[in-house]
Amino acid sequence: MFLFDTNFTRGGENPRQPNKSRNHFTPGWSDCSRQDQCSGERNHPEQVNFLDFYIQEPGAKDRYGWKSYSTPYFWGGDGQKLDTTLFADGPASVVAFCHSKDNRLPVIQSRVRFTIDNGKPKVKILSPKDSSAVGGNVPIQVEAGDPKGLGKEPGIVAVYVYVDGSLLQKLMKTPYQILLSTCLLAPGLHSIRVVAEDTESLTSADTVMVIVERGASSLGIKIP
Numbered sequence: 001m002f003l004f005d006t007n008f009t010r011g012g013e014n015p016r017q018p019n020k021s022r023n024h025f026t027p028g029w030s031d032c033s034r035q036d037q038c039s040g041e042r043n044h045p046e047q048v049n050f051l052d053f054y055i056q057e058p059g060a061k062d063r064y065g066w067k068s069y070s071t072p073y074f075w076g077g078d079g080q081k082l083d084t085t086l087f088a089d090g091p092a093s094v095v096a097f098c099h100s101k102d103n104r105l106p107v108i109q110s111r112v113r114f115t116i117d118n119g120k121p122k123v124k125i126l127s128p129k130d131s132s133a134v135g136g137n138v139p140i141q142v143e144a145g146d147p148k149g150l151g152k153e154p155g156i157v158a159v160y161v162y163v164d165g166s167l168l169q170k171l172m173k174t175p176y177q178i179l180l181s182t183c184l185l186a187p188g189l190h191s192i193r194v195v196a197e198d199t200e201s202l203t204s205a206d207t208v209m210v211i212v213e214r215g216a217s218s219l220g221i222k223i224p
């Protein structure tokens with residue numbers, strides 16, 4: 001999330017050269033991550049007219065903009081996310097222009113630079129299904145793939161399978177599957193979590209919850 005913070009302070013137009021006779025905004029990005037939302041916050045709502053956001057890839061002709069007129073200042077409107085898969089992987093930046101209601105005050109801008117990398121692995125537990133009742137020996141089947149990112153060639157290095165937070169197995173090659181012996185688990189709810197790691201050490205995870213039942217089919221999964 002990008003959080004835009006405009007602190008209203010007393011001083012000159014240039015924070016480095018304070019001038020006590022003028023007011024100015026000192027905007028600053030206070031939070032940032034690779035993707036998600038661009039939003040803004042400020043501590044003097046009465047002074048801000050609107051915020052103008054732009055995102056641009058270096059060297060790209062087009063830039064994408066959004067004007068936000070009310071707090072909190074989000075890119076794309078309240079709750080909308082910035083889909084970074086629309087952009088090429090690599091360096092990019094977002095700049096926000098803060099327009100004051102007082103035309104005599106300058107438009108303040110602040111920029112954050114970040115790196116878009118959509119090369120994280122994708123991982124999904126194919127079976128058992130979430131919330132299913134299980135018993136006996138249950139096959140855990142995992143599908144994992146890896147898109148090309150910024151760095152090395154794509155590829156899954158390992159798939160880690162955790163049961164209730166403890167590592168059950170590290171799977172190094174396909175097919176990513178393992179048998180879970182549920183007789184070692186107490187009846188009730190248990191979590192199966194898998195983490196896929198790619199050649200760039202990026203990780204993604206998927207989790208399902210299963211209900212261990214005594215006397216359930218030893219063939220594996222019983223869909224409730």
Ligand SMILES: [Ca+2]
Nearest residue numbers: 119147149198
């Ligand atoms: Ca990758």
